[in-house]
Amino acid sequence: MKSQKPSQISHLPCKILVTSLFCVTALPSHASTDSHLSQTQQAVSDHVIGEQRQQLEINTQGQGFGPQSPRDIDSIDGSNTVKFALSPEYQKMNLCNIHFHKNAEHAGGEFTEYAGNGDGQGYFTGYRYAKQLSDAEIAPIERAACPDKHGGLHPGDTIEVHYVFSSAQIEPGPTLGACLSPAINNPQLRVEAQVMVLVNDSEALQFNELAHVDKHSGFYQATRLLNNMGDPITYAGSTTGPNYNQKGSPLQVTWSVRPKVAKVDIDSVGTWCEGNIFEENHAHGVRNLVTNPALLSKIN
Numbered sequence: 001m002k003s004q005k006p007s008q009i010s011h012l013p014c015k016i017l018v019t020s021l022f023c024v025t026a027l028p029s030h031a032s033t034d035s036h037l038s039q040t041q042q043a044v045s046d047h048v049i050g051e052q053r054q055q056l057e058i059n060t061q062g063q064g065f066g067p068q069s070p071r072d073i074d075s076i077d078g079s080n081t082v083k084f085a086l087s088p089e090y091q092k093m094n095l096c097n098i099h100f101h102k103n104a105e106h107a108g109g110e111f112t113e114y115a116g117n118g119d120g121q122g123y124f125t126g127y128r129y130a131k132q133l134s135d136a137e138i139a140p141i142e143r144a145a146c147p148d149k150h151g152g153l154h155p156g157d158t159i160e161v162h163y164v165f166s167s168a169q170i171e172p173g174p175t176l177g178a179c180l181s182p183a184i185n186n187p188q189l190r191v192e193a194q195v196m197v198l199v200n201d202s203e204a205l206q207f208n209e210l211a212h213v214d215k216h217s218g219f220y221q222a223t224r225l226l227n228n229m230g231d232p233i234t235y236a237g238s239t240t241g242p243n244y245n246q247k248g249s250p251l252q253v254t255w256s257v258r259p260k261v262a263k264v265d266i267d268s269v270g271t272w273c274e275g276n277i278f279e280e281n282h283a284h285g286v287r288n289l290v291t292n293p294a295l296l297s298k299i300n
Helices: 046-060 266-273
Strands: 094-102 158-166 189-199 213-216 219-222 233-238 252-257 262-265
Touching: 189 266, 262 266
Parallel strands: 094 219, 189 252, 189 262
Antiparallel strands: 094 158, 158 189, 213 219, 233 252
16 A cells, blocks of 8 residues: 655644654555665654655745755646756756665655654655566565665665756766866756665666766766656756755756656665765665645646
8 A cells, every 4th residue: 555645734733733743654565665764664754754845835935946846747746936947857957966865765756655754864764666577577686786874775675866967068976076077156057856766676777877877969868868768847946865864955946857757676786885976875865755836847
């Protein structure tokens, strides 16, 4: 059974008194136990997430922040009044960075299963692939891929991959700093987002191929970026990550989020984490889904 999306009290003051800020989160049948909060660990309550969203509203109200990300891509609603020109298509920009988040930051499409509130710091939360996987696809592996203090990645886990593009004349490299240059400190930014589910299947898509970088028509590109994952949802937003759970992101980003999920061989993700030009070796945390209409753009 699919978990429900967080309640829409998200950006409103919490009016319910609670005696504890923690609650136990149940796991779906296809989730790996050590890559999510276990049954004996505790996830923060709705009250904590509600307070974070309330603080985000307070810290952005009347400050002129532009539309924020991530969002529910199945909803077109938004009333943010800050406008900026959408970036060119990614083929006319330079790829500057590739990184991924554990669980999807966006909701919608084929990633609608809420992972729970997590630890309140961006881990063990977000959205997961909502369809069933076979026993073979989620068969355990000897050790976690891309291991870190949060447990790494296991078969059945969902990731959201961000291919970041810049209008600046740059070369791909580590962090979003690679998207800036001495010549252009305020380039147009674009993120092509692809949600993937990791499977124990060597015949599935290979991540090193999906992250292959080369020059094409004078621009650095991810030359095997998937374009058969449904019509991307394009909208005006911002940078993401849990650092912005309680404050606005000041960067303006054109987002293009594919609604379908790609199955990717987990071993290939682990191999990529062992060495790549972006110096990425683990999955990043996710920002709370932004639900306050005043912080969202309207999707045309």
